[in-house]
Amino acid sequence: MKVPLANLLCITVLASSGSSFPLERRGAAAGKEKRVQYAAWDDVNVLAHGLLQLGQGLKEHVDKTKGQVRDITIKMKVFNVTVSELGKLTQRLQEDSMALKAKAQSLEESERLVLNVSTDLREKTKELLKDRQKDHERMNKLEEKVDGLMQGEGLESANGNYSDARVIQWMLEAQNKRIDDLVERIKQQQEKMDKQNVRIRTLQNQIQMKNERSSLKRKEDDVHLNASSEQRDSPVAMASDCHELFLRGETSSGLYTIQPTDSQPFEVFCEMTPEGGWTVIQRRQDGSVDFDQLWQAYQAGFGSLNGEFWLGLEKIHSVSKGGNYILKVQFSDWRDEIQSINYPFHLNGEESNYSLRILERRAGNLESSLSTETSGVPFSTRDKDNDQKNDLNCAKQLSGGWWFSNCGRSNLNGRYFVTPAPKQRHQRKQGVFWKTWRGRYYPLKTTTMMIAPAEIENKS
Numbered sequence: 001m002k003v004p005l006a007n008l009l010c011i012t013v014l015a016s017s018g019s020s021f022p023l024e025r026r027g028a029a030a031g032k033e034k035r036v037q038y039a040a041w042d043d044v045n046v047l048a049h050g051l052l053q054l055g056q057g058l059k060e061h062v063d064k065t066k067g068q069v070r071d072i073t074i075k076m077k078v079f080n081v082t083v084s085e086l087g088k089l090t091q092r093l094q095e096d097s098m099a100l101k102a103k104a105q106s107l108e109e110s111e112r113l114v115l116n117v118s119t120d121l122r123e124k125t126k127e128l129l130k131d132r133q134k135d136h137e138r139m140n141k142l143e144e145k146v147d148g149l150m151q152g153e154g155l156e157s158a159n160g161n162y163s164d165a166r167v168i169q170w171m172l173e174a175q176n177k178r179i180d181d182l183v184e185r186i187k188q189q190q191e192k193m194d195k196q197n198v199r200i201r202t203l204q205n206q207i208q209m210k211n212e213r214s215s216l217k218r219k220e221d222d223v224h225l226n227a228s229s230e231q232r233d234s235p236v237a238m239a240s241d242c243h244e245l246f247l248r249g250e251t252s253s254g255l256y257t258i259q260p261t262d263s264q265p266f267e268v269f270c271e272m273t274p275e276g277g278w279t280v281i282q283r284r285q286d287g288s289v290d291f292d293q294l295w296q297a298y299q300a301g302f303g304s305l306n307g308e309f310w311l312g313l314e315k316i317h318s319v320s321k322g323g324n325y326i327l328k329v330q331f332s333d334w335r336d337e338i339q340s341i342n343y344p345f346h347l348n349g350e351e352s353n354y355s356l357r358i359l360e361r362r363a364g365n366l367e368s369s370l371s372t373e374t375s376g377v378p379f380s381t382r383d384k385d386n387d388q389k390n391d392l393n394c395a396k397q398l399s400g401g402w403w404f405s406n407c408g409r410s411n412l413n414g415r416y417f418v419t420p421a422p423k424q425r426h427q428r429k430q431g432v433f434w435k436t437w438r439g440r441y442y443p444l445k446t447t448t449m450m451i452a453p454a455e456i457e458n459k460s
């Protein structure tokens, strides 16, 4: 609307000047001159009036533009405040993130907070972008208008205020650029936050997985902790004897650690048979171990569990005191014939000198080589003579420690002789013997003594 007005102005000016020149050149013709001058004055009046109107219109428009620019400035101030709030928000978020890293335990909670803040931020940014878009549109319109005004540059010298429009345009352009930068920065922040969110989530997942794994592991540890000191796996607490190991599924003979009630754990050799597990307490097979030992050695045990050994009275007592036990005595001669005898028994503790009581009198002659006195027979060694011979120390006369009653029934802890045994009787009587099997002076080739709960017999 302004452009046609400006054009009209130009045309009017040209028209008025064009009509006045020929009149001035003809200034000598006085009569005509006056009439023309009056007419020109009217023209000038009309022209001046038009110019005044035009000026007023332009002024109004500039005022309006100024008002719009002021609006925009106010909006941008608001925008500035929002941006600084956003900055603060981001700062808070970063602080939150730091605290988050430091406190992995409260991670989940903090993450929720961060997510919340991040959601807020995203919403604010969206709003901001929308506002900015609106402003941008308004500014574009304004720019168009200002551009329109600028086209009337020919009048610039007449009205210096048109240059103000250009200043405003520059200002708008600068402001526009700043807003673009800010939006770009916000976008970058947003991206950073998104990345951080992803990282937080990854960390959280890792922590969760670790927690799950460690709780799983803890459960496993609970199960294997006590079994770990055992050589073979056993599901829970340590077995109290070899038969318990057998019941837990152990089928191969060998070394195991057991722990009878009220006892420290110790190693034993388990003889696993189809019926059950036997805890071996004595073995002779090659004479590699000296069985002529004193009380303390017989109490604690000696030898090698994989070869010849005496498990020890205290250990035998601790295993067998737990219930009804049977003692299996097994021996072989030099023709490799094997004989074995089972006795239900009870072995007393140290306070009774580990006296052995055979609980059930069994019919056979074979069994009678072990005293079946109902009161029990205490253990004797060279240095602790508890036998029933007043005038004789059986352990000293013979060799090793044993439940001697008189000196002549049996001694599986005697001296080991490889055949042919010494000819002299006083030497030969020190040997390993079982009177009611191969006789008093027959040195046995191998012996094994082992114990197991009485229930094992019901299975065979």
Ligand SMILES: *[C@@H]1O[C@H](CO)[C@@H](O)[C@H](O)[C@H]1NC(C)=O
Pocket: 073, 076, 077, 080
């Ligand atoms: C916006 O803030 C910046 C500094 O934070 C300042 O330089 C600028 O003048 C402000 N703009 C407006 C329109 O308030």
Ligand SMILES: *[C@@H]1O[C@H](CO)[C@@H](O)[C@H](O)[C@H]1NC(C)=O
Pocket: 112, 113, 116, 117, 120
């Ligand atoms: C998330 O923020 C909103 C306000 O922005 C608040 O009402 C809500 O309680 C917050 N949620 C959490 C879990 O902090």
Ligand SMILES: *[C@@H]1O[C@H](CO)[C@@H](O)[C@H](O)[C@H]1NC(C)=O
Pocket: 158, 159, 160, 161
């Ligand atoms: C420009 O506008 C201002 C007011 O905004 C006025 O005071 C000044 O006289 C104007 N200049 C001209 C050359 O019209």
Ligand SMILES: *[C@@H]1O[C@H](CO)[C@@H](O)[C@H](O)[C@H]1NC(C)=O
Pocket: 222, 223, 225, 226, 236, 237
């Ligand atoms: C492991 O042994 C300890 C004592 O040695 C006991 O308190 C705990 O209950 C045992 N754990 C299992 C799983 O048997």
Ligand SMILES: *[C@@H]1O[C@H](CO)[C@@H](O)[C@H](O)[C@H]1NC(C)=O
Pocket: 351, 352, 353, 378, 384, 385, 386
């Ligand atoms: C145990 O043996 C010692 C030494 O041989 C003896 O003095 C004590 O009376 C015995 N105790 C019992 C209960 O037989």
